[in-house]
Amino acid sequence: MPGIQETQLYCLADRRYYDTPARLPDQETRYPLxxxxxxxxxxxxxxxxxxxxxxxxxxxxxQGWKIHVSTVPEEAARTLRDTARICLRHRVPFKFLRSEQALLLMSGKYMSRGSAGKFLTLYPPDGAALTRVLDELTRALSGRRGPYILSDLRIGDAPVYVRYGAFVDRWCRDARGERVPALRHPSGELVPDERGVVFRVPSWVRVPEQLRPHLAARAAARDDSFPYTVTEALQFSNAGGIYLARHRETGNRVVLREARPHCGLDAVGDDAVTRLEREHRALKALAGLDCVPRVYGVRTVWEHRFLMTEYVEGPTLLDEIVARFALVRGARTPAELAPYTAWVDRVTGQLAAALAEVHGRGLRFGDLHPSNIILRPDGRLALVDFEYATALDDDRTPLAGAPGLQAPPGTPGAEADAYALWATWLTMLMPLTEMAAHDRAKALALESWARGRYGLAPDAGPPRPALLRAAESAADRESEIAALLEGPAPDWAELRTRLLAGIHAGATPERRDRLFPGDPKSFATGGTDLAHGAAGVLYALHRTGAPVPAEWTNWLADAARRRDPASPGGLYDGLPGTAVALALLGRTDEGRELFARAVAAAHPSPSADLLTGRAGVALAALRLATVGPGAPDPELVDTALRTAWDLDCLVRGEAVPDGPAAPPSAGLLRGLSGAALLHLELHALTGEDWLLRAARTALYRDSGHCVEMPDGTVQVKDGRRHLLYLDQGSGGFALVARAYLAREEAPALAGLLPGVRKGCGNEFVREPGLFTGRAGLVSTARQLEEGPAGPEVLASVRNLSWHLVADGDRLLVPGARLRRCSADLATGAAGLLLALSFLAGAEAGEGSDTAAAPGGGGHRPHDLLSLLTLG
Incomplete structure (x- = not known):
């Protein structure tokens, strides 16, 4: 899943869909150049x-030593003009942020710390050019202001920085198998170009002599007079960090809130230091309140401003919701839910009292959400992060807050806090309040569901804010969505029609970078891949019997040809999966040609999984081998068999030259269950016994990651997380295990399936998608049960109404993190369409038995494993 910085970046250009920041509507603030x-x-x-x-x-x-120039908005035009003049004179290539709006956004609090502050990037072709340009730049820009660029070495007192890095786009896989920017090692190998928040030089690169004095100055700038020693970093953002520290003499613990000058700009252009000083004033005004940390003062260390406050021991409210949330802890009856609702009432009452005390001092809080509330061990609570705490009648300072918990701009202070209190209460009951950012009527629908499910009295909770009255008139939209899912059976046909309408409405065949809106990751793959691009959407349409316009298939074929075959990816993120989709859409020759070109040009993936790795590439070869009439293509089958042998060696611990690494977790797409599926499919095709043994070994290896939870569910343990999903989790593992059990007995594997089935029927799921959401879980639960759908499956389908967004006669589906809508297979409407097609077919008796071998020609039309893996 993308990080918060990446997600935020792709939320800038469009309020409905994730989109590339290049489409930001910033024409009015473009720089003349x-x-x-x-x-x-x-x-x-x-x-x-x-x-x-x-x-x-x-x-x-x-690649080489690149120069970065930072700036502040009010100096940007002059800095750009002066820097461009120097670059043009010395014929040094350069790039710049195109507009003031782009500069403000890229300097925002939640943007990447590694790239924050970069306004211009210069690419000197050699050491002589580097020396000349640095000399002129530092003189021309001396005394100008700009954020400190954490990844770089500063040159003099100007906002000029350098680091060694790539000048052109090159990509490789890191140790986790993720696609990352690359440098070329002297050996010729591409290695990750580390772009962190500390100045680093690759081991084979010598620092030029002209940079060494600046390295020495950097080391000498360390301030050892600060009386605190940092013991733990609690949080980082572009604005600065939050640290737990101890006083060197007294040993007292404090929290240090760091503010970086000119960084973390907000909607009105205030930087982190401005907000820290505002917080200091607020804390002094609120001194003595039990719900507010004590403040010990502010201090400048080096160039950063620090606020020292009391360390309030205890988890955040968000952490406590995750730890306690009753609907994922097996609570079902009113008696089982009662302790949780009593806790919610108690916390809500304390929050209301705390806000009343803050208002009594003439201030609003302005940023209430579960991460800004600390629950002390003795039951008391404290509010933290007072950056937006200003006078109740302040109409200039923007409101902050998490998505869906933030009152509309311009809401008066006390009313804004009242809305945030109500939304925080609702979050404790239904942590899906991001949906209110799509449609505030969603908040009312979630409230109504929560009141019924928890058995709340009409007067339970804070008063409903007046600003939600406008949303009450839109309640019909929510009722209409609910009606499609209620009753003895959902209205499968109408759901399909509206999802298709939403997919069609979002199509943009005139664009070259994407055909359908999806996850931000689609832009890294040219918009073609199965998981997040056009291949997945067109495959879902084809597999569910919906028409696929020829224009869309042409778009996919053209875009796939434009993609660099040397960076092909795997089954779900690259050209191999796209090749299979084209073949299934009737373009068999083009699909096989695309696959052959990708395999010939690329270095084998270091990963063994189905998502991006070798198991997926081999499965793509097998799919292409068996597309259409006639005997399977022996060359493609042999390609799959060679990979299957290497994967079996890996599982059994035998070394393979240039072999892949074992996945660190388990599941269909990110674990060894994908390798087991490949073995099963090849066994069905060839009858070779070693393949069945290999499948068994891989499944037992994945089963080692499965644990039984206190509620009887079986989930994959991944560090501190426990996962049920299709891509990583016990759900995907169980589908392959079930296919294996149709051939041979394996009591240890069979014993895990009931617990997985129980878990996949969970009442609460955060996201609606196929790979990591409700669509995948409810489909898996249905596949693992015998006979008619059980009540948990039908209830889970009905609860899709929490997420579906009505747009006229269309239904839209929020993607990862619920911030914007998606049409893709992994997170959006295409995946939901495929899941609902499976569920409808299962209820019609088309897929309740999956004893037929995967890939062996005996698939029933709605076998979930077949649908997921292009069988």
């Missing part, structure tokens, strides 16, 4: 929020 005619001998290239100017007579070097 963005639109000016390039000087003779130069060309302009646009990419994302950046505009590049490049000499026409050559391309940038592949």
């Amino acid at each position: 963005d639109a000016a005619e390039p000087p003779p001998g130069w060309r302009r290239v646009a990419g994302g929020l950046w505009t590049s100017l490049l000499p026409e007579d050559g391309e940038p070097a592949e």
Whole structure:
């Protein structure tokens, strides 16, 4: 799942869908250089929020010492003009953020700390150019202001920085198998270009002599007079960090809140230091309140500002919700739910009292959400993070808050806090309040469901905020969605029609970067892949019998040809899966050609899994071998068999030259269950006994990650997390185990399935998608049960109403993190369409028995494992 910084970046351009930041509507704040005619001998290239100017007579070097320039909004135009003049004179390629709006957004609190502050990037072609440009830049920009770039070495007193890194896009896989930017090692191998928050130099690179004095100055700038020693980092953002520390003399524990100058800009342009000073004033005004930490003062250390406050021991309210939440802890009856609702009432009452005390001092809190509430061990609570605590009548300082818990802009202080209190109460009962950001009527629907489910009295909870009255008029939309899912059976046909309408409405065949809106990850794969791109959506349409316009298939084929075959990815994130989708759509020759080109050009994946690794590439080969009439293609089958042998060696601990690494977790897509599936499919095709033994060994290896929970469910343990999902978790493992059990007995595997089935019927699921959400879990629960659907399956289908968003006669599906809607297979509407098709078919008696071997020609039309893996 994308991190919060990446998610935030892809929320900038569109309020409905995740979209590339390049489409940010910022024409009114573009810098003149963005639109000016390039000087003779130069060309302009646009990419994302950046505009590049490049000499026409050559391309940038592949890598080297790059220069970054930072700035503040009020100095940006002048800094850009002066820097561009130097670059043009020395013919040094450079890029810059194209607009003031882009600069403000990229300097925001939740943007990546590694790239924060970068306004211009310069690419000197050699050491001589580096020296000349640095000399002129530091003189021209001396005394200018800008954020400190954490990943770089600062040069002098100007906002000028350097680091060694890639000049052009190159990609490789890191130790976790993730696709990351790359540098070329002297050996020729591509290795990760580490872009962290500490200045680092690759081991084979020598620091130029002209940079060494600045390295020494950096080391000498350390301030040892600060009386606190940091013991733990609690949180980081672009604005700074929050640390637990001890006083060196007294040993007292404190919290240090760090503010970086010119960083973490908010909606009105205030930086982290401005907000920290505001918090200091608020804490002094609120001194003596039990719900507010004591403040010990502020201090500048090096260039950063620190606020020292009391350390309030205890978990955040968010942590406590996760630990206690009754609907995922097996509570079903009113008596079982009563302790949790009593706790919610107690916390809500304390919160209301705390806000009343803050208001009594003439201030609003302005940023109430579960992460800003600490629950002390003795039951008392404290509010933390007073950056937006200002006068109750302040109409300039923006409101903060988490998505869905934030009152509309312009809401008066006391009323804004009242809304946040109500939304926090609702979050404790139904932690899905992000849905209110899509439609505030969702908040009312969730409240209604929660009142009924928890058996709450009409007057339970805080008063409903007046600003929700407008949403009450939209309640019909929610009732209409619920009606599609209620009754003895959902209205499968109408759900399908509306999901298809939503998919069609979001299609953008005129764009080259995507055909359908999906997860932000789709932009890294050219919008073609199965998990998040067009291949997955078109496959879902085809598999569920919906028409696939020829224009869309042409788009997919053209976009796949544009993708670099040397970075092909795997079954779900790359060209192999796209090739299979094209073949299934009737473009068999194009699919096989695409697959062959990708396999020939790329280095084998270091991963063994089905999602991005070798098991997935081999399964793609097998699918392509058996598409269409006639005997399977022997060359493609042999490709799959060779990989299957290597994977079996890996599982059994035998070394294979240049072999893949074992996945660290378990599941269909991210574990060894994908390898087991490959073995089963090849066994069905060839009858070779070793393949069945290999499947058994891989499944037993994955079963070692499964644990029985106190509520009787069986889940995959992954560090502190316990997972049931299809991509990583016990649900996907169970589907492959069930297919194996149709061939041979394995009591240890069979004994795990009832617990997985129970877990997949969980009442509460955070997201609706196929790979890591309700669509996948409820489908798995249905596949693992015999006979008609049980009440838990039907209830889970009905609870899809929590997430579905009505848009006229269309239904939209929120994707990962619920921030924007998605049409893709992994997280969005295409995956839900596929799941509902399976469920409808199961109820019609088309797929309740999956004893037929996967891939062996005996699949029933709605076998879930077949649907998930393009069988």
